[in-house]
Amino acid sequence: MTVWFEKQRHLIDFTLASLIRRKGRNLGLLFVYTLLVFVLASVMLYTHALRHEAAVILEGSPEVLLQRLVAGRHDLIPPGYIERIGTVRGVQQIRGRLWGYYYDSVVKANYTFMVPEDGSVAKGTLVVGPALERERGLARDNGISFRAYSGQLFSFTVAAVLPQASELASADLILMNEGDFRAFFAYPAGHYTDVALSVANPKEVRNVANKLANLLPDSRPILREEVQRTYASVFDWREGIMLALLSAAILAFSILAWEKASGLSADEKREIGILKAIGWETGDVIRMKLWEGGLISLTAFLVGFVAAYLHVFRAGSPLFEPVLKGWAVLYPRFDLVPVIDGLQVATLFFFTVFPYMAAVLVPIWRAAVTDPDAVMRA
Amino acid sequence: MIELRDVKKAFNQGQHNEYWALSGISLTIEARRVTALRGPSGSGKTTLLTLIGCLARPTSGRVSLHGRDISGLPERFLTEIRRKTFGFVFQQFNLIKGLSAMENVMLPAYPTGRPHRELKQRAEALLDRLRLAHRRDARVEWLSGGEQQRVAIARALINDPEVLIADEPTANLDTALAKEFMAILESFGEEGRTVILTSHDPLVVESAAVNRVVDMRDGLIVEP
Amino acid sequence: MIFQPAIIALLLASVISVAMLLAAAPFAIQIIRHWDIASGSERQLQLERRTYLFSTLAMFVMATQLMALMLFVFNADKMSVMFVGAMCAVGTLNVNAWGFPALIAQMAVFFLAASWLAVNHVDTRAPDYPLVRIKYAALLGLLPAVAAVLWLQLEYFMNLRADVITSCCGSLFSEDTKGLTGDMAALSPVPAMVAFYAAIALAFATAAFHAQTKRGGAAGYAVAATSVAAFVAALTGIIAFVSLYIYEHPHHHCPFCILKPEYDWQGYWLYVPLFAATACGAGAGAVQPFRNVESLRNVIPQVSARLAALAAAGFLIFAVIATVFVARSNLMLIET
Numbered sequence: 001m002t003v004w005f006e007k008q009r010h011l012i013d014f015t016l017a018s019l020i021r022r023k024g025r026n027l028g029l030l031f032v033y034t035l036l037v038f039v040l041a042s043v044m045l046y047t048h049a050l051r052h053e054a055a056v057i058l059e060g061s062p063e064v065l066l067q068r069l070v071a072g073r074h075d076l077i078p079p080g081y082i083e084r085i086g087t088v089r090g091v092q093q094i095r096g097r098l099w100g101y102y103y104d105s106v107v108k109a110n111y112t113f114m115v116p117e118d119g120s121v122a123k124g125t126l127v128v129g130p131a132l133e134r135e136r137g138l139a140r141d142n143g144i145s146f147r148a149y150s151g152q153l154f155s156f157t158v159a160a161v162l163p164q165a166s167e168l169a170s171a172d173l174i175l176m177n178e179g180d181f182r183a184f185f186a187y188p189a190g191h192y193t194d195v196a197l198s199v200a201n202p203k204e205v206r207n208v209a210n211k212l213a214n215l216l217p218d219s220r221p222i223l224r225e226e227v228q229r230t231y232a233s234v235f236d237w238r239e240g241i242m243l244a245l246l247s248a249a250i251l252a253f254s255i256l257a258w259e260k261a262s263g264l265s266a267d268e269k270r271e272i273g274i275l276k277a278i279g280w281e282t283g284d285v286i287r288m289k290l291w292e293g294g295l296i297s298l299t300a301f302l303v304g305f306v307a308a309y310l311h312v313f314r315a316g317s318p319l320f321e322p323v324l325k326g327w328a329v330l331y332p333r334f335d336l337v338p339v340i341d342g343l344q345v346a347t348l349f350f351f352t353v354f355p356y357m358a359a360v361l362v363p364i365w366r367a368a369v370t371d372p373d374a375v376m377r378a
Numbered sequence: 379m380i381e382l383r384d385v386k387k388a389f390n391q392g393q394h395n396e397y398w399a400l401s402g403i404s405l406t407i408e409a410r411r412v413t414a415l416r417g418p419s420g421s422g423k424t425t426l427l428t429l430i431g432c433l434a435r436p437t438s439g440r441v442s443l444h445g446r447d448i449s450g451l452p453e454r455f456l457t458e459i460r461r462k463t464f465g466f467v468f469q470q471f472n473l474i475k476g477l478s479a480m481e482n483v484m485l486p487a488y489p490t491g492r493p494h495r496e497l498k499q500r501a502e503a504l505l506d507r508l509r510l511a512h513r514r515d516a517r518v519e520w521l522s523g524g525e526q527q528r529v530a531i532a533r534a535l536i537n538d539p540e541v542l543i544a545d546e547p548t549a550n551l552d553t554a555l556a557k558e559f560m561a562i563l564e565s566f567g568e569e570g571r572t573v574i575l576t577s578h579d580p581l582v583v584e585s586a587a588v589n590r591v592v593d594m595r596d597g598l599i600v601e602p
Numbered sequence: 603m604i605f606q607p608a609i610i611a612l613l614l615a616s617v618i619s620v621a622m623l624l625a626a627a628p629f630a631i632q633i634i635r636h637w638d639i640a641s642g643s644e645r646q647l648q649l650e651r652r653t654y655l656f657s658t659l660a661m662f663v664m665a666t667q668l669m670a671l672m673l674f675v676f677n678a679d680k681m682s683v684m685f686v687g688a689m690c691a692v693g694t695l696n697v698n699a700w701g702f703p704a705l706i707a708q709m710a711v712f713f714l715a716a717s718w719l720a721v722n723h724v725d726t727r728a729p730d731y732p733l734v735r736i737k738y739a740a741l742l743g744l745l746p747a748v749a750a751v752l753w754l755q756l757e758y759f760m761n762l763r764a765d766v767i768t769s770c771c772g773s774l775f776s777e778d779t780k781g782l783t784g785d786m787a788a789l790s791p792v793p794a795m796v797a798f799y800a801a802i803a804l805a806f807a808t809a810a811f812h813a814q815t816k817r818g819g820a821a822g823y824a825v826a827a828t829s830v831a832a833f834v835a836a837l838t839g840i841i842a843f844v845s846l847y848i849y850e851h852p853h854h855h856c857p858f859c860i861l862k863p864e865y866d867w868q869g870y871w872l873y874v875p876l877f878a879a880t881a882c883g884a885g886a887g888a889v890q891p892f893r894n895v896e897s898l899r900n901v902i903p904q905v906s907a908r909l910a911a912l913a914a915a916g917f918l919i920f921a922v923i924a925t926v927f928v929a930r931s932n933l934m935l936i937e938t
Contacts (some may be wrong), residue, residue, distance in 0.1 A: 007491035021476040046606065049583060058480065073436050229684050236606040236684075243607050267475075274472045279461035279486040281454055282654045286798060290658075342863070343608055343680050346673050350611035354666070358618050361495060369651040373428035373458070376545055391644040450640045450651050455729045466818040 001283040011288045015295060018271070029260050030300055037304025037352050038311070040246060042319065044344045045312040052339045054231045058224055062095075062196035063205055063223040066212060079190035083217065087199065088215060090208045091199045096192030097314065098181050100151050102174075113185070115178045123177045125159040129169035133161045148184050156180070161227045242350070250351060254359040261293075261363035269370065276372040285368035293360050297353045305348070313338040379572060380430055380541075383441035383467045385449075387425055399425040401440070401597040408590075412563065412573040414583045416592035423576040424545055426594070430574060431543045432460040460525035461490065465534030468564075469546040473533075479525075480514040483532045490537065497536070502560040504532040508562070513552065531562060542566055544575040548582055560585050567575040608677035609759050615670045619663045623745045626659055630738040637734050653734070656741060657722055663748065664715035667773075668877075678705075679861060681807035685768050685842035691858035692771040700758035707751045712877070712886055714747055720885030721892070725903045728897035730899045736892075754769060760825075771856030775841055785853040789842040796840030805832035816903040819893060825910050826887020832917060833880040834925075838866035840872065844924050871923050879916025880891045882909045 020028055068075045085094050099114040121127055132138055138158050145155045201204050209221040272285055311317055381591055387400040399422045407413050427435045428525040429441055441449045473482045473548040481503040505514050508528040534542055548556040566573055566585040583591050633649050671837040679693035688694050695701030718740055725733040775787045812821040840857045848860050848868055860869035886909040893902040
C-alpha cells in the first residue's frame with residue numbers, strides 16, 4: 001500500500017513539475033476551463049438562490065389562500081364569507097387579508113401596501129421595505145405623503161424599515177394600519193382582498209380545498225405546496241434551458257480539451273518517449289496524465305466556483321440578471337442570501353470535469369503507447 | 379546470460395515499406411563482460427540493442443534472460459524486467475529539459491514507488507561518484523556535454539541494474555570526454571556489471587575495457 | 603419530461619458511457635479474433651496497446667456509474683418536492699414504473715463493472731494474459747447492461763409527470779404494506795438486529811479468513827456469497843431498525859431519507875463502505891473460476907486475499923458506523 005502511495009506521490013510530483021514547465025500551453029486551457037465552470041456555476045448558484053429565496057417566502061405564506069373570482073378576475077371577499085369558511089371541518093385559522101398595489105409616480109414603481117397580520121402598525125405610521133428606503137431616501141421618523149387613487153393626499157411617518165433578509169419579497173413592501181388602508185384605498189368595510197387559512201392536519205389540505213371549492217363555488221383555493229411545486233419546476237426549467245443553451249459551450253470545450261490533449265508538442269512526445277525508454281510503463285504514463293487532468297480539473301473547478309460564488313453573492317451577478325430573473329423590473333438591487341446545494345455541485349461536476357476527462361482519455365492513451373524504443377530509433 | 383536465437387525484427391509489417399532490420403541473429407552475451415556491437419549505420423545494431431534491453435519484442439525468434447524466455451512477454455512485464463535489469467545511456471543522452479540533474483537521475487525509479495528519501499540518497503551518491511554533486515540542482519540544459527552524459531549514466535544506475543546498455547555513447551563527445559567515458563566504463567567492468575554498447579568509434583571498440591566485439595552488417599552478424 | 607440540470611447530467615453520463623463502450627466494441631471483437639500472445643507481429647503489438655485503453659475506459663465507466671448512482675439518488679430526493687405525496691427519493695422513484703428498475707440496474711452495472719475490473723486486474727498480472735478473450739467478451743456483455751441503464755433512465759425521466767400523485771416511503775416501507783419492502787419494515791427490531799449483525803459478522807469472518815489463509819476456490823466463492831448476503835441483510839437492517847434510530851422515530855423506515863441533509867447525510871457514511879465492501883467481495887468471487895489457469899495459480903490467491911481484506915475492512919467499518927448511529931440515538935426500540 002505504501003508503495004502505491006509513494007508511487008502516486010512521485011507521479012504527482014512529476015506532473016506538477018511538467019505543468020509548471022509548460023505554463024503557457026496549459027494556461028490557455030485552464031482559463032477556458034475555469035471560465036466554463038464559472039459560467040455554469042453562476043447559472044446554478046443564481047437559480048438556486050432564487051429558488052431558495054422563493055422557498056423562504058413560501059414557508060411563511062399560508063397553507064391555503066382563498067380568492068374570490070368574478071368573471072375570472074380576482075375580486076374582493078364580501079362580508080360573510082369568513083364565517084362560512086369557519087364551518088368547514090379541518091380549518092384551523094381563518095384570516096382576512098388586506099393588500100393592494102400602488103403606483104408611485106415619483107420613482108415610477110409599484111409598491112405593495114399591506115396590513116400586517118398582527119396589526120402592529122400604529123395609525124398614521126408606515127413600515128417600509130429596503131427598496132423604498134433606498135429609492136426615496138427614507139429613514140425612521142421621516143414623513144412621506146402619497147396621493148391616493150381618489151386624489152386625496154395622505155401623510156404618514158416611517159416607524160421602521162424592514163430587515164433585508166429576504167429582500168426579494170419585502171423590497172417594495174409598505175405595511176400600514178387597517179384603518180389607514182381602508183381610508184387610503186377607499187376599501188368597503190367588511191371586505192377583504194383574500195382569505196388565508198391554516199389547516200390542522202397537513203394531510204387534509206387537499207380535502208379542505210375541495211370542500212371550500214364546493215362551499216364557495218365562486219372562489220378559488222390556492223395551495224402552498226402547489227405554488228412551491230410550480231416555482232420549483234419553473235426554476236428548474238429555466239436552469240435547464242440555460243444549460244441546454246450552454247451545452248454548445250460544453251461541447252466546444254470538450255473538443256478543445258481533446259485537441260489540446262492530442263496535439264502534443266514534439267517536446268512532449270519526446271519526453272514521453274524518454275520516460276518509456278527509461279522504465280516507465282504505459283500504465284504509469286496514463287496514470288501520470290490522469291493526475292495531470294485531475295489537477296487541472298481541480299484547479300479550474302475550485303477557481304471557477306469561487307469566482308462564481310463571488311459573482312453571484314457579492315457582485316450581484318451582473319452578467320445574468322436580465323436573463324434569469326425574468327420578473328425583476330421592480331427591484332433596483334437585491335442581494336441573494338448565499339446558499340450552496342450539494343446536488344448542484346455534483347451536477348456541475350458532471351457538466352465540466354466529466355466531459356473533460358472523457359475527452360482526454362483517448363488522447364492520453366495515444367500518447368502513452370509510444371514505443372519505448374522510439375527514442376533510440378530517431 | 380542473454381541468449382538470442384534466430385531473432386528477426388520487422389518494421390511496417392504488411393505495408394509497402396516493410397523492412398527487416400534484423401534478419402536472423404543468434405548470439406550469446408556473457409555476464410560481467412563488456413560487449414561492443416560494431417557496424418555501419420543501418421546495420422541493425424541499435425535495433426538489436428533494443429531487443430536485448432527489452433525495449434521491444436522480436437517479430438520472431440527467441441530472446442532469453444537468465445534462461446527465461448522473454449520474447450513473448452507483453453510490454454507491462456518487459457518493462458518490469460527492464461527496470462530491474464537494464465540501465466540505458468542513449469546517444470542523445472535524452473535528458474528531460476527543465477528538470478534538474480537530480481530529478482533526471484531519479485526519474486526511472488518513480489514508478490517503482492521507492493520512498494523519496496531513499497531515492498534521493500541514492501541519486502546523491504551516484505552524482506557524487508560521477509563528480510556532479512555540485513551540479514545536482516542545475517537544470518540539465520545548462521550542463522556541458524560531458525556533464526550531461528554523466529547525468530545520463532547516473533540515471534541509468536539509479537535502479538542498480540545488472541546490465542548497462544549504451545547506444546553510441548561517444549558519438550557526441552570529443553576525444554578527452556570519450557576517454558573519460560571509457561574510464562568510467564572500465565570501472566563498471568571491474569565492478570562486475572555487464573555492459574553492452576554499440577559504437578563504430580575505434581576509441582571505444584579498440585579500448586582495453588571492451589572484452590568482446592561483435593561485427594554487424596545488414597541485419598546479420600559478420601563472422602570474423 | 604422534466605427539464606432539469608441533474609437529469610441532463612445523468613443522461614449525459616449514461617450516453618457517454620454507452621458511446622465509449624460502443625466505440626470500443628469493434629476493437630474488442632478484433633482482440634477476441636486475432637489475439638496471439640506468442641506472436642511479435644505488429645498487429646499483436648497494436649492489440650496489446652489497445653488493452654490499456656480498454657482498462658482505462660472500463661475504469662472510467664465504473665467511476666462514472668458510481669458517481670451517477672449517487673447523483674441519481676441525490677436528485678430523486680431533491681425532486682421529491684415536485685410530486686404530490688413524495689417526501690423523499692422513494693416518492694420520486696415511484697412516480698412511474700421505471701424509477702426503481704433504473705436504480706437497481708445502475709447498481710447492478712456498478713457491481714458488474716467492479717467484477718470486470720477485478721478479473722482485468724488478475725489477468726494483467728499474468729505474463730501470458732490468459733483471460734484476454736473472456737475479458738473482452740465480458741466487456742461486450744457490459745455494453746447491453748450500460749445501454750439498459752440508459753434506456754431505463756430515459757423511460758423514467760421522459761415519463762415523469764409532475765401531476766402524478768405518488769406514494770412515498772411511508773407507504774412503501776411500512777409494516778402494513780404487502781410485499782418485500784413491507785416485510786422488511788415489519789421485522790421486529792431484535793431478530794432484525796440479530797440477522798443484521800450475524801450476516802455482517804459472517805461476511806467479515808469469511809473475508810478475514812480468506813485474506814489470512816489465502817486458500818482459494820471455495821473460500822473465495824464463500825466471500826462473494828456472504829458479501830452479497832451481507833449486502834441484502836444490511837439493506838434489510840437499515841430498513842428494519844437502523845433508519846428508525848437515525849430518524850428517532852419508531853415508524854419511519856425509509857432507506858433513502860437518511861441521505862437527506864436533515865439527517866446530516868448519515869446515509870452516505872453507511873452506504874459508501876457497504877457498497878465498496880460488497881464490490882470487493884464480489885470481485886473476490888469473480889476471479890475464482892480462473893484460479894486453476896496455470897499462470898494465475900500464484901496471482902489469484904494474492905489478489906482475492908487482498909480484495910477479501912478490503913471487503914472485511916469495509917464491512918467492519920459499516921458495522922461500526924451503524925452501531926454508532928444506533929448507540930447515539932435517543933430512540934429506544936428495545937426495552938432494557
